[in-house]
Amino acid sequence: MEPKNSLFDTAVVGGQRLRNRIVLPPLTRSRADDDGVPTPLMEEYYRQRAGAGLVISEGTVIAPQATAYTRVPGLYSAEQVAAWRPVVEAAKREGAVVYAQLWHVGRQSHSSVQPDGLPPNGPSPIAITGYQYRSANGRIPYETPRELTTADIAEIVQAYGTAARNAVSAGFDGVELHAANGYLIDQFLNDGSNCRTDLYGGSLENRTRFLREVITELARHLPMDRIGVRLSPSSDWMDAHDSDKRTLYSTVVRQLNDFRIGYLHLVEPEIAGSTTVDRPADSVPTAELAALFDGVVIVTGGHDQASAERLLADGTADLVGFGRLFISNPDLPRRFQTQAPLEPLRPTGIYGGGPEGYTDYPSLAASGA
Numbered sequence: 001m002e003p004k005n006s007l008f009d010t011a012v013v014g015g016q017r018l019r020n021r022i023v024l025p026p027l028t029r030s031r032a033d034d035d036g037v038p039t040p041l042m043e044e045y046y047r048q049r050a051g052a053g054l055v056i057s058e059g060t061v062i063a064p065q066a067t068a069y070t071r072v073p074g075l076y077s078a079e080q081v082a083a084w085r086p087v088v089e090a091a092k093r094e095g096a097v098v099y100a101q102l103w104h105v106g107r108q109s110h111s112s113v114q115p116d117g118l119p120p121n122g123p124s125p126i127a128i129t130g131y132q133y134r135s136a137n138g139r140i141p142y143e144t145p146r147e148l149t150t151a152d153i154a155e156i157v158q159a160y161g162t163a164a165r166n167a168v169s170a171g172f173d174g175v176e177l178h179a180a181n182g183y184l185i186d187q188f189l190n191d192g193s194n195c196r197t198d199l200y201g202g203s204l205e206n207r208t209r210f211l212r213e214v215i216t217e218l219a220r221h222l223p224m225d226r227i228g229v230r231l232s233p234s235s236d237w238m239d240a241h242d243s244d245k246r247t248l249y250s251t252v253v254r255q256l257n258d259f260r261i262g263y264l265h266l267v268e269p270e271i272a273g274s275t276t277v278d279r280p281a282d283s284v285p286t287a288e289l290a291a292l293f294d295g296v297v298i299v300t301g302g303h304d305q306a307s308a309e310r311l312l313a314d315g316t317a318d319l320v321g322f323g324r325l326f327i328s329n330p331d332l333p334r335r336f337q338t339q340a341p342l343e344p345l346r347p348t349g350i351y352g353g354g355p356e357g358y359t360d361y362p363s364l365a366a367s368g369a
C-alpha cells in the first residue's frame with residue numbers, strides 16, 4: 001500500500017501551504033543579547049534551517065519574569081519586535097512558514113534572574129525536586145515559588161496576548177503556545193505542581209482553565225487556526241507529575257478540539273526536555289492522543305527519516321519535528337531527500353556562545369556535495 005503522506009508532500013496549516021511536512025521544532029539556543037533582543041547571528045541560523053515547511057522559533061518569553069536563563073529572546077519590548085523582523089523575514093524568504101513559541105517558565109525560574117530578585121511565581125508553593133537550576137555559578141536547588149494571585153494570573157494572560165500581538169507585528173505567521181515540559185502552563189495542568197483551591201486548581205476543569213484563558217486571549221490577536229499548542233503528556237521532566245496523565249491529557253486534547261486551534265504538537269514519551277530517556281511507566285501513547293485530535297498533529301521526539309515516514313504513513317502525525325538532527329544538519333530536508341549522510345551533534349555551543357556549534361554546521365551546497 002502506498003503511504004498516506006510522505007515528508008515531502010505539502011500540507012496546510014492555518015490556511016497556509018507548507019512545502020513539506022518537516023518541522024524545525026522549538027530549540028533554545030541562547031544567542032539573543034542580555035536584554036532578550038534577537039541578534040543577526042540568529043537570522044543566519046534560522047535562514048539556514050528554513051528548508052523545513054514549518055519553522056517554530058525557540059522558546060520566546062512573554063515577559064521579563066517569564067525567563068529562566070539569560071540570552072533567551074523575548075517578545076515583550078519594541079526593541080525585541082524590531083530585531084525579530086529580519087530573523088523572521090529571512091526564514092520566510094526561503095519559503096518557510098514561521099511561528100513563534102510563546103514561553104513562560106513559572107517555577108523553573110530563579111530569583112537570580114527575576115527582575116525583582118524574588119523567587120519565581122508558580123500555581124502553588126511547591127518547589128521542583130530531583131532537578132537543579134543551572135545558575136551562573138553552577139547547579140543549585142530550585143526555590144519554592146510564590147503562589148500566583150488571581151490578579152497575577154490575569155496579568156500573565158494579558159502578557160501572552162501582548163506577546164502574540166508583537167509576534168504578528170514581527171512578521172510571524174502564527175504562535176505556538178508552550179504548554180509542555182513542566183513550564184508554567186504545564187504546572188497548572190499537573191496535580192503534582194498545582195494544589196490550588198480556587199478556580200485554577202482541583203478539578204480538571206479548573207486546572208485547564210489557565211490554558212483555556214490564554215488561548216482565548218491569544219485569539220484576540222490572531223486567528224484561532226494560527227495558534228498551535230505544544231504538550232508533553234508523558235514527561236516527568238522537571239518534576240512535572242500528574243496522578244492520571246491519560247485522563248488529564250485526553251481532556252486537554254478534547255478541549256483543544258472545541259477551540260479549533262491550528263495544530264497540536266505532541267512530544268514523544270521518550271523525551272525528557274532535550275534528551276532521550278526510557279519511556280515513563282505511566283506514559284500515554286502518542287497515537288492515542290493524536291487520534292483524539294481533530295486537526296493537524298505534529299509529533300516530535302527521537303525521530304529519523306524512516307520513523308517519521310512511518311508516523312505519517314500510519315496516520316499518527318501530519319507533520320514531524322526533528323530537533324537535534326536539525327541543529328547539526330541545517331539543510332536536513334535536502335539531506336533526507338538525497339539520502340546524504342547526517343552530521344553528528346557536537347557538544348560545544350548548544351546553549352550560548354557565538355557561531356561555533358550554531359551556524360557553523362556545514363550544508364551540502366556549502367561543502368560542494
Ligand SMILES: Cc1cc2nc3c(=O)[nH]c(=O)nc-3n(C[C@H](O)[C@H](O)[C@H](O)COP(=O)(O)O)c2cc1C
Pocket residue numbers: 025026027028029058059101178180181230267271273274275300301302303321322323324325350
Ligand atoms: C538544545 C535544545 C533546546 C530545546 N529548547 C526547546 C524550547 O525552547 N522549547 C521546547 O518546547 N522544546 C525545546 N527543546 C525540545 C525539542 O523541541 C524536542 O522536543 C526534543 O529535542 C526532542 O526532539 P529530537 O529528538 O528530534 O531532538 C529543546 C531541545 C534541545 C535539544
